[in-house]
Amino acid sequence: MTANEDRLKDLLVRGLDGDAAAYHRFLVELSARLRAFLRRRLARAPDEVEDLVQETLLAVHNQRHTFDSAQPVTAWVHAIARYKLVDFLRRRSRADLVLEPLDDELESLSTADADAAEARRDLAKLLEALPERQRLPIVYVKVQGLSVLEAARLTRMSESAVKVAVHRGLKALAAMIRGAT
Amino acid sequence: MNTDELARLLATGAGAVDRRAPVRRTGTAVAIGVLIAGALMALWLGVRPTLVRDAAAPMLWVKFGFVAWLTAGSAMAALRLARPGARLARVPGVLAAPLLAMWVLAGIALAGADAPQRATLLLGQTWSACPFNIAVLSLPVFAAALWGMRGFAPTRLAWAGAAAGLFAGAVGAFVYAFHCPELAAPFLGLWYVLGMLIPAVLGALIGPRVLRW
Numbered sequence: 001m002t003a004n005e006d007r008l009k010d011l012l013v014r015g016l017d018g019d020a021a022a023y024h025r026f027l028v029e030l031s032a033r034l035r036a037f038l039r040r041r042l043a044r045a046p047d048e049v050e051d052l053v054q055e056t057l058l059a060v061h062n063q064r065h066t067f068d069s070a071q072p073v074t075a076w077v078h079a080i081a082r083y084k085l086v087d088f089l090r091r092r093s094r095a096d097l098v099l100e101p102l103d104d105e106l107e108s109l110s111t112a113d114a115d116a117a118e119a120r121r122d123l124a125k126l127l128e129a130l131p132e133r134q135r136l137p138i139v140y141v142k143v144q145g146l147s148v149l150e151a152a153r154l155t156r157m158s159e160s161a162v163k164v165a166v167h168r169g170l171k172a173l174a175a176m177i178r179g180a181t
Numbered sequence: 182m183n184t185d186e187l188a189r190l191l192a193t194g195a196g197a198v199d200r201r202a203p204v205r206r207t208g209t210a211v212a213i214g215v216l217i218a219g220a221l222m223a224l225w226l227g228v229r230p231t232l233v234r235d236a237a238a239p240m241l242w243v244k245f246g247f248v249a250w251l252t253a254g255s256a257m258a259a260l261r262l263a264r265p266g267a268r269l270a271r272v273p274g275v276l277a278a279p280l281l282a283m284w285v286l287a288g289i290a291l292a293g294a295d296a297p298q299r300a301t302l303l304l305g306q307t308w309s310a311c312p313f314n315i316a317v318l319s320l321p322v323f324a325a326a327l328w329g330m331r332g333f334a335p336t337r338l339a340w341a342g343a344a345a346g347l348f349a350g351a352v353g354a355f356v357y358a359f360h361c362p363e364l365a366a367p368f369l370g371l372w373y374v375l376g377m378l379i380p381a382v383l384g385a386l387i388g389p390r391v392l393r394w
Contacts (some may be wrong), residue, residue, distance in 0.1 A: 015217070016198045017197055020192050020194070020196075021192075023192045024188060024192035027188035027192055029183065031185075031187075052336060054187050057188065058191070059334075060349050062197075063199055063265065063334035065199070066200075066333050067200065067337065071267055076264070076267075077266075078266060078267040080265045080266075082336070083265065083336040087393075116183060118186050119183060119184065123187060124182040141192060145193050147195065150198075166194075170191075
């Protein structure tokens with residue numbers, strides 16, 4: 001558990017300081033843990049698990065500036081995952097789907113499940129539905145891996161406008177997920 | 182898009198994150214809110230002309246200390262509730278201490294007074310205006326605190342809204358204290374607290390709607 005905590009925190013803190021490779025590792029390891037966490041709790045709705053893994057991963061990314069390194073990363077992630085799960089159940093009015101209590105933090109996120117199922121909702125399609133001025137910066141910077149400077153030239157936006165558009169676009173994507181299901 | 186592709190997309194070009202930015206932005210907004218509340222108090226109610234002379238009365242310092250302590254405690258509560266998974270730990274105690282201290286002072290004052298004096302200690306001259314004025318003066322900071330809270334990721338929305346509201350109420354009470362003539366502990370322990378609770382309850386009610394993410 002503490003090895004798990006230390007490792008995840010190290011990867012996240014390095015990621016927040018700008019190490020993209022560490023941040024990628026963090027997201028990959030986190031998605032396996034989120035999958036195990038959500039699979040246990042959504043045992044009666046196995047088809048929904050991968051969608052919720054993705055929604056939670058997007059939320060963790062969008063809220064990564066709220067991580068305080070004095071805090072345990074597992075508590076932070078657990079609170080986000082729980083919030084998204086409760087929100088999801090409220091949207092579906094399906095509180096009956098949950099079999100296990102949500103609050104036992106000690107065992108949560110300690111196991112990993114790398115066996116991803118197919119997501120039912122395709123985020124790539126939702127991405128298509130974003131307005132151009134958010135979609136293009138995301139496609140250039142996040143999908144094609146161009147630098148912010150290159151994306152700024154291609155979109156004729158300033159560099160800071162590109163960064164803001166990527167940030168707002170990913171938040172809009174999260175809002176679309178909330179509204180669509 | 183599968184989950185590995187999503188993780189790659191999110192990590193690509195993610196860059197460094199300024200984790201102090203939301204605290205800084207909220208601080209700036211709250212400072213502007215305090216200035217507006219101060220101007221509103223000065224123009225609408227007026228600074229109490231005898232404030233400097235009152236400074237000799239210990240209860241004036243108790244009054245400012247009381248609301249300053251509640252301001253600090255509710256700011257701590259709001260900043261913790263703003264982050265997923267942060268624990269409140271000792272914050273409820275920090276908030277309860279000044280309330281209990283004020284109520285003990287009020288009890289002592291009431292115990293040593295006869296019946297008509299007790300009514301004066303509790304109602305003062307301004308009881309009917311006090312909670313309303315505090316609530317009005319809390320509005321600029323209420324808006325600033327909720328706006329700031331939206332830059333974080335609260336997961337207990339009603340509690341987060343209540344903490345932001347209580348903070349705004351405590352700041353409103355601090356500003357109002359520059360106008361207010363009342364110094365009796367029973368008055369402060371009742372009407373000041375009610376005034377601060379108005380935005381706190383409002384925050385708890387609208388939190389789930391305005392703080393959702």
